[in-house]
Amino acid sequence: MTEELKTKVCKICETEKPLTEFSGCGLTSDRLQPNCKPCHERQKRAGRVIGAAKRKALAAAPSEALVIDTRVDREPIPIPYPGLEEIPKGTRDGRALAKVLANHAAMTLNAQPDHPNRARIADAIRDQSQIADMDDEQYLSHQLYEANPVHKLTQDEKLYCIRALPLEIARKLFPHV
Numbered sequence: 001m002t003e004e005l006k007t008k009v010c011k012i013c014e015t016e017k018p019l020t021e022f023s024g025c026g027l028t029s030d031r032l033q034p035n036c037k038p039c040h041e042r043q044k045r046a047g048r049v050i051g052a053a054k055r056k057a058l059a060a061a062p063s064e065a066l067v068i069d070t071r072v073d074r075e076p077i078p079i080p081y082p083g084l085e086e087i088p089k090g091t092r093d094g095r096a097l098a099k100v101l102a103n104h105a106a107m108t109l110n111a112q113p114d115h116p117n118r119a120r121i122a123d124a125i126r127d128q129s130q131i132a133d134m135d136d137e138q139y140l141s142h143q144l145y146e147a148n149p150v151h152k153l154t155q156d157e158k159l160y161c162i163r164a165l166p167l168e169i170a171r172k173l174f175p176h177v
Helices: 038-060 064-070 094-110 118-132 136-149 155-160 167-174
Strands: 005-011 016-018
Touching: 094 118, 094 136
Parallel strands: none
Antiparallel strands: 005 016
């Protein structure tokens, strides 16, 4: 029995070689081996040299992350509403709570300048300060908006609610029930 010698063309050197030259040369996602052994080895060596050069360049370059991490001396954030460390007794206004929360968040950032959630706390200070600075009409409108759970639904959920109210959406709208 004579067996026909099967050949394949290498994608790199573009020469036709027997299939035995292609075995063990790294598989692609379609399980084909595009390169012959010599070309595959050349590519591996070149990749190693390039990788070593990149690692050497990165090791020699000063790290920017270290510069950022060593910058601990940040300016203290001014307390937005001085004198309000606690909610005054008898006050039930949410704006007083917002002032106290903004002060507490500012004190947290001043006590821990490298807090891992610094950006989120700064956003909370900004949000609470906006609530605290609202006049009566704005604050009542804000309270109504926050109390109305419908604004938390997507448009599809709102359209779905026109029909019989499903249990999942009812739980999302009224979590306390």
